Amino acid sequence: MIKIERILFPTDFSTYAKHALKYSLDFAVEHNAKLYIIHVIPELTLPTGPGGIIYPLDEIYDRMEEEAKSQLRHMVPKRFLEKITVENIVEHGVPFLEIVKAAKKYTVDLIVIATHGRTGLSHTLLGSTTEKVVRKAPCPVLCVKYPEHEFVLP
Secondary structure (H helix, E strand, O other): OOOOOEEEEEOOOOHHHHHHHHHHHHHHHHHOOEEEEEEEEOOOOOOOOHHHOOOOHHHHHHHHHHHHHHHHHOOOOHHHHOOOOEEEEEEEOOHHHHHHHHHHHOOOOEEEEEEOOOOHHHHHHHOOHHHHHHHHOOOOEEEEEOOOOOOOOO
8 A cells, every 4th residue: 555644735825725625634634644735935027116116025025925824824724733744834936846846855755736727828828837746746646626617628
């Protein structure tokens, strides 16, 4: 039997991710595994403001990080915190790269990730973090589809 001791759950705090969190929690409880929850703050490219004003990126990143940490602290219901160990992680960078780095760093056995189900032009323009994680991950990846999302065939 496959031994699952460490699970990585990437989140962007979307409805899709909240749905996938249920799978992460159930797997963690079932296998008595440690759950790592990661949120990646992407690099911002802000235009110069009127009159050449440059926005204070450090302050913006600090606020984004504090907000992410706050949301992570409240993601897991208390009934699960009594059964499993959870470690929250906030990173800065390209989401799929930071997720793969974290999977390697924490030697996770499984990544549970939501899929937004983008197709066509939006998929081409925005790319798919989930798809890139699946291709680059050092371990199995469970992609969770949101049940009410209707996929359109290309």
